[in-house]
Amino acid sequence: MQNYKNHARYYPLHHFVITPLTLLYFIWSIVKVIQAFDTDLFAHATYHLLGALIILILPILSRLYALKNQDRIIRMEMRLRYFELTGKSLRELEPKLRLSQIIALRFASDEELLSLIDETIKNDLRAKVIKQRIKEWQADTRRV
Incomplete structure (x- = not known):
């Protein structure tokens, strides 16, 4: 039974696998760039950092898209519920x-x-x- 205390949801693959791994890779890449500063490996390390940044942004961006879509659906759902209960538009x-x-x-x-x-x-x-x-x-x- 869902209620206020237990309504928060986590998607384990997103929250506990993909996001932590991409964050870890990003941090590792920063460390490698710092270590490679003033060496021949700096360009290579910077390349990894750029890739890590892109990979870090992807799951965050996909989550934002899903949440924005969900918000639109909730708004439409609430408009329909309000109309069913009152016969009036919620838009007012x-x-x-x-x-x-x-x-x-x-x-x-x-x-x-x-x-x-x-x-x-x-x-x-x-x-x-x-x-x-x-x-x-x-x-x-x-x-x-």
């Missing part, structure tokens, strides 16, 4: 809500969503506070 309220608030509100059940939206707008609740106020948590196990 969206300028009053930050994306982080909309993302937090998606965990609320249909029964508490509308009151939480009103309370969030009225009191400018932070995402963490919104999640803590949810009584009937709607699990989201398919996110990135």
Whole structure:
């Protein structure tokens, strides 16, 4: 059962394998450039550093793309839920809500969503506070 305390997700291959290995390679490359300074191996070490930088950026960039896409899907999902519950468009309220608030509100059940939206707008609740106020948590196990 998902709730506020256990809703954070890690993707083991990304968080515990690829990212640490690329970071380790990048750090190793920096050390090699420093060691090779003023030697014939400096160009070779710099070449490795450039490659390590590219390899370090790739998993970060792919993660950012996935998260941006997920944010768009969550916004569309919340627009649909709000319309189903009220028959009105959420677009009128969206300028009053930050994306982080909309993302937090998606965990609320249909029964508490509308009151939480009103309370969030009225009191400018932070995402963490919104999640803590949810009584009937709607699990989201398919996110990135």
